[in-house]
Amino acid sequence: MTNKKSKKAVVYVRLKDGVLDPQGTTIQKALVQMGYKDFLAVRSGRFFELEIDAGSSDIDRKINEVCSKLLANPVIEKFEVEKKQ
Amino acid sequence: MTNKKSKKAVVYVRLKDGVLDPQGTTIQKALVQMGYKDFLAVRSGRFFELEIDAGSSDIDRKINEVCSKLLANPVIEKFEVEKKQ
Numbered sequence: 001m002t003n004k005k006s007k008k009a010v011v012y013v014r015l016k017d018g019v020l021d022p023q024g025t026t027i028q029k030a031l032v033q034m035g036y037k038d039f040l041a042v043r044s045g046r047f048f049e050l051e052i053d054a055g056s057s058d059i060d061r062k063i064n065e066v067c068s069k070l071l072a073n074p075v076i077e078k079f080e081v082e083k084k085q
Numbered sequence: 086m087t088n089k090k091s092k093k094a095v096v097y098v099r100l101k102d103g104v105l106d107p108q109g110t111t112i113q114k115a116l117v118q119m120g121y122k123d124f125l126a127v128r129s130g131r132f133f134e135l136e137i138d139a140g141s142s143d144i145d146r147k148i149n150e151v152c153s154k155l156l157a158n159p160v161i162e163k164f165e166v167e168k169k170q
Contacts, residue, residue: 043133044133049130
């Protein structure tokens with residue numbers, strides 16, 4: 001995306017256990033109606049691929065801040081960070 | 086989610102390379118405005134955790150069908166399947 005030297009991280013955001021997932025439920029019902037009865041449950045989630053300046057410091061803290069402030073809603077969602085390279 | 090014996094698969098849906106990602110762009114701009122200038126680019130995606138009847142047959146084909154018919158839009162999106170257990 002950019003020419004600066006960069007590293008990557010992926011943030012996975014999913015609903016906390018116990019929080020209803022209407023999107024997932026709707027998809028599962030649609031699948032059954034389409035004849036795919038093998039799918040017993042569906043949970044949906046989002047992910048974000050972040051390209052980060054390779055020269056940045058304290059990046060773990062920054063990613064965590066960014067997750068709770070913008071990418072996820074900590075009241076109902078949890079997130080997981082996977083760093084690449 | 087259910088008592089039936091089941092296995093899991095996760096489907097990751099992302100935009101094809103070259104397809105504009107307004108959500109990702111907006112997030113990246115918001116991050117810079119919030120002072121996080123280390124984030125050079127953001128691409129967004131969705132994932133679906135599927136719980137599948139352990140007794141089902143031909144499940145790879147079914148997952149692929151379901152992805153192109155319902156979970157992803159093959160015109161602009163690509164998907165990746167990760168089977169668990």
